[in-house]
Amino acid sequence: MPHLLNLRALPLLICASVLTVGCSKPAPVAPPPQAMPVKVAPVSLTDVPSRDTYVATIKSRRTSTMQPQVDGNITRILVKSGDAVRAGQLLMQIDPLKQTAAVQSQQGTQAQKQAVYQYNQTEVERQRKLFEAGVTSRDAYDQAIQAFQNSKGDYEANAALTTTQQQQLAYYQIRAPFAGVIGDIPVHLGDYVSPTTVLTTVDENADLEAYIYLPTERASLVRPGLPIDILDASGEVLAHSSISFLSPQVDNGLQSILAKAEIPRTAQRLRNLQLVNARVTWNTASQPVVPVLAVVRVGGQPFVYVAVPSAHGGYSAHQVAVTVGETFGNNYPVLSGLKQGDKVILSSIQFLQEGAPVQPLS
Template identity: 70%
Template sequence: MRSFAGQNRDKFQETIVPSKFTQNRIWATAAATSLAFALTACKTAAPPPPAAQAMPVAVASVALTGVPLSDTYVSTVKSRRTATMQPQVDGNITRIYVVSGQAVKAGQILMQIDPLKQLATVQSQQGTEQQQRATLSYNQADLARQKALFEAGVISKQAYEISVQSFQNSKGAVDSAAALTVTQKQQLAYYQIRAPFAGIVGDIPVHQGDYVSPTTLLTTVDENKDLEAYIYIPTERAADVHNGLAVELTDTAGNVLANSAINFVSPQVDNGLQSILAKAPIPASSKLRNQQIVNARVTWSTTQAATVPVLAVTRVGGQSFVYIAAPKDKGFVAHQVLVNLNEAIGNNYPVLSGLHPGDKVILSGIQMLQEGVPVMPLPPSPAGAAPAAAPAS
């Protein structure tokens, strides 16, 4: 039999340390309580998130405007007056009086070729002329004596006619020698290379002391006015090209350098290029130069089409997109639209498809926009003013 102390010890342990069955009941009760709290929390609805703030953006309504239908071709600027300077005689260059790029007047000396050989020829010819004149003087005096003797009946008519013939021969020889002397003197002018007209000296590939011949290129002289644009138009446009078509001469960046109109269309087709030559005069106020390569934009006609500013266009994967402010729930959201564009004209792209009149094209904050972002349309900023900035997030 257990002692009274042992029985008291067992009751004390049951009171202080619960049994395994009692522990399981405690854990089950705690789990049920947690589940009840979770279900109660699920039944309580979460508060709605605050509405997104609309981003102010500048917009412009799409409207139909006159858009020129044009094509761009490579064009060469040429002067109506340009000269390639080549000598007409052989010799060594003794002086070069000008430098490349120098403006010269008509008749101004550009270069000097050694004329000593020609001077010797001129002097020799002058000596020959003097001999012929001396012979003429003698024959003229002899003719006068023979005439007097013939009239006196001292000599025969044959002797008199021989004197007349000698005089005529010597007279012809003098005339020939004088003409040859003049020719040799004029030949001296070829040893001075002169500007044929007022213009600008081009590159000078020769140097002082070089030996030159008629095949040697000395330099060029260009008159930088009366310029024309040579435009080669494909034969596919043969039926459309005619005098009066507007032409814009532009650089590689699209900046307009000069405005003109076609005033000549060749009646023949270039066999090598299979194109038609058209010319357009260039205003004297332009800064174009002879032989300069430019782009010529030929306008065939004008049609009504929508346009979109260049800055409103984004390109993704080689395709063009614009954002428009689309109405939604009493407000506006950004909506990305795929557009098909033509070649840029100034600061605008003509739109071939994708937009309709009245669409509000977003002009500012393009980099911050995403599909469906709330926006607040604003009128476009004045020219030169910065567009409205998007609010910081």
Template identity: 45%
Template sequence: MAKSVAVDDSSEYVATLKSRGSAAIMPQVEGHVTKIFVRSGARVLDGAPLMQIDPEKQQATVSSQEDTRAAKVAALKYARQQYDRVQGLKASGVISQQELDQARTALDAAEADLRSVEAQVREQQAQLRYYRVTAPAAGIVGDIPVRVGDRVTVSTLLTTVDSPGIMEAYVSVPVERAPQLHLAMPVRIVDSAGSVLAESRVTFVSPQVDDQTQTVLVKAGIENKGTLRPAQFIRARVVWGTRQTPTVPVLAVSRISGQYFVFVAESEKGGLVAKQRPLKVGEIVGNDYVVLEGVKEGDKVIVSGTQFLRDGVPVAPQG
């Protein structure tokens, strides 16, 4: 006999996964890409090299600044020696205080020049590090639209790095169902076979309707255990609530040319005869199919010997 059980009233939609921790990678300098160290989809660690931008010009600038620093170091050494010499002469009364003051001024100027050049060297060395683009965090490399030889600027998108831990499913729900949407309602991420990959809940419902698709954007947070990837298409099952639905044993159901059937015992001329009915079934709960159409609670479903039955054959209850 068909019995009724409480099952989820749900709808499945195609959804897109997006990472909550997605970083757009743009260069901080201009130049030509000379190396790409990774491929799209690769997993990288924090600080891993992603690309190299031609550093030759910047290296020349750093080298020139270092040469200038060396000259300033030599000039400071000379100014200090001169000051020490003049200071000794002043102590002996050979030269005036004015000449000592001039030597002190020259020494101070040499020290200031060296400090200025050292600051420039540090700045140019810091700039040089920007020519190697690195990952700002551990994650998965997205699409890489640039190629070796391309010239890039500070506004060029090189790639993205998505942290795979916490993700969001972007689900487009038809506007007709929008009034039923609310925060915290269950969402299940399922595979092509209907198996649940992750449990989630609605974290965002857009107040606006997409005028082109006539859908409402819904987001659901997902803890990724390593099986999901950013930009992946998935199936999201939005659970509206529960409802009482008839079920029939799996053993009672036959499938012919893709259509499900079941035999039901119906009263006819004072007895019972087998009647074949087409079914529309849903998920399996335990050992039973959830029936969407075809039978109702209380129908006498024939479970055994169905392979020998034909429509209209007399049957008798067992036991």
């Protein structure tokens, strides 16, 4: 009986299988990925400068270290570090009491010698008249002349010494030799100073030069007139100049050549003895360039994406390893990896991968 039921159910199963097979449909085929619109630019040749950057020192062509010419204690300090001063301005005062006393003593001696000189001058005239009248002898008249000449010479020598002592008083006043900026002031009020003591410095920031030591390996390229850019630590250009002096000798210790570049007076941000970067442009050459934004780095290796014709039509993104030089404006000079005419992708780079379809936009 059970077998009979199975036989009766078999046609139903066969029909159900036929219906199931007849109703099934093939799986739909996924459409190809849509091409991503990207901005591209052909690689072109541009004149790219060959440049190197070196550490340079800014130096003033007019700088003075202020040291006294006399001994004494400082009684007045009229300036502070960083002050702008004019030529002849009084900076410091050294106690002049001893010198003032010396001048007064010398003036007293001069007055005495002047009185002797004036008396002998009168005596010569008196002796002349007496000699001419036959009252005195020739010898008395000659002695009067000799005494007058001696006193005259003594008075004039003393007057010159008095003038010198008075001029010495000026050494007790420290004045600026020219207009400039006051440097560090290591002395204090009341300090005893001597001619070996450094009081301060005065630097003129109007006439500055950059001292650049260039390696001897570049000797064949170094010449007066080479363009120089003075840069700060962040790479900002502070001044444009050119090599104005080139030393005929090589620095034995550094094995380098000293070059100087004059700094324009408009570069107000530079100061004496300031350390800066000097970028030297050796020459220019025609090279392919790519925008900085087109370059991505993977593990330190720079890459760009290039739009290349696809086998199925259209374009696809192709990652190319490149070697680039120092940035030039907003571009990288390409040393290897690209050729003129390659279409470099500039936009949506973060969404690209190798072989992705793209739609180039000019």
